[in-house]
Amino acid sequence: MSVRRNIVRYGIAAAAFLLVCGGALALDFKPYGRGDYETLVKAHAGRPLIIHFWSVTCPACVAELPQWEKLIGAHNDVDILFIDTDDEEERDRAAMRMEKAGLATASHYAFADSFVEKLYFEVDRNWRGELPFTALVAPDGVRTTVTGGLDDPQMAAWLGKNAGKK
């Protein structure tokens, strides 16, 4: 399984390489499975990190995507990752939504694991899959999760505290 996963990962890397070389692949969703939450948190350690979970089946998520685009523009000091929680068959639709919101070049992941209870649990054991859902990881490693939209006061408070500091 892990070997297979590695093959897939090298494939993804190759796909990204091709994209750079002028390949015709559209928005690239990197696979997100069990264990990947910790991997991502570690990979971004020391920097403010926002991991935003969303779905095309969540009107509230889709409606606020343009605001995420603005947030990225205003905070290049914050690492922002988008994780699409949809099934594979929704991926084209998810790509379209992101492109429409001007987020095609953002960092995208997508659920690559049907054991969603485990994926939720790894982020927050009280998360049952409600969306939008956002994990905030401060440079000091302190983690916060927010159920609901970008307009949640916790988001602004966290950004005020953790963003804009080099």
Add this chain to the structure above:
Amino acid sequence: MTRMKHIGLVLVAALLGASGAHAQEHATSTVAEGAAKPAMKHAAPACSDARPECAMTVFPAFDKKGRLWVAFSVGKTVYAASSVDGGKSFASPVAVANIAETGVIDAHGDARPKIVALNDGALLVSYTTRPDKQMIGTIFTARSIDGGKTFSTPQAMLADGGQRFDAWVVSPKGRIYAGWLDKTHAQKAKAEGHEFAGSGVAFGWSDDGGATFKGKSILMDHACECCKMSAALDRDGLPVFAWRQVFDDGVRDHYAAKLSADGASLTGGRVSDDNWAINSCPHQGPGLAIDHAGVWHVAWFTKGKNRQGVFYASSRDGGKSFSAPQKIGDDARAPAFAALLAVKDRLYRVWKEFDGTTTSIPMQMSRDGGKSWSAPHVLATAADASDNPQLVAHKGAGYLSWVSHKEGYRLIALPRDEKSASVK
């Protein structure tokens, strides 16, 4: 450079080959062609054969003869299959509908194809499709009058407006009731530039075994658009529905109501004041059951200001008032997706729990209309991905219907007395 690009292409081809669920789904148009290899990379079913154990969701119903029917989808095809040995084995599934290459079948979490077994032996399958570009759905129904050998050409409940999350119940006189969430008013408001929270709640019924439906009108607005409705039959033969409603200030709490005999109005009330003010999709609708005494039982999930978790309450006055919410499950194990079932004088509740490794389905039974419950007893566990638990009754017995990736499809009889209910 050329060589590197070649290697890259090979890898990409390998990647697409290993994970080509997308391309394979399009080819999965018949049972015979459905033996595509499992996709490894993406969130995909355990397998992609036309079998219940390969589906993300399975919906059960017993026919009059005691045969178990299930509706499920794999790829772009909706299937019905029957079992005469309590779900241990299934006859070859029959393709009810194969949808166009564009769009998807709603079969994830709360949304799923369904099957209703009618008293005269006819079967009615429902499913929802969503076009590629929009989230609005279309509910289709197809009938079988030859014991599930063939199904009629699926017909849309409504041609436009957008419908999802259908719930079905059949009265003792054979009237088939359907409730669903309807985007028609929301679409109209959007076109006129107005804000509109959620979906409408609409109802229809059929007196000809599902060939045609009457009513089909929105009776209430502002249901939460991404959570299922549930339906149950009251003592008087009229249907009751429960759903998550968007109240003032975006509060997404629950509502239960009975459809009037003429199908023109609803009578009911708010289930609880959880005060979950959130602009989000909980993706989790309530469970509903009505017992032989006419008591309405509701179970639901909330992250409200007043309470968080999975809760249960009952109404003895037709939804006018509900008992104080009672917590279900162990909060350390992320309880979710509670279902209720009333069989004779027994009331059951099951839900999903996850301890970080294993998913379990705990069950409790009540013999006093939900006032007291047996200790939770785990009916089944799963080591990997699994569907939400479904409850189904037949001839005075209740069953858990559950599909999981590693363990396959299971139909598990619910205990009939306290003694066996409390056995760990």
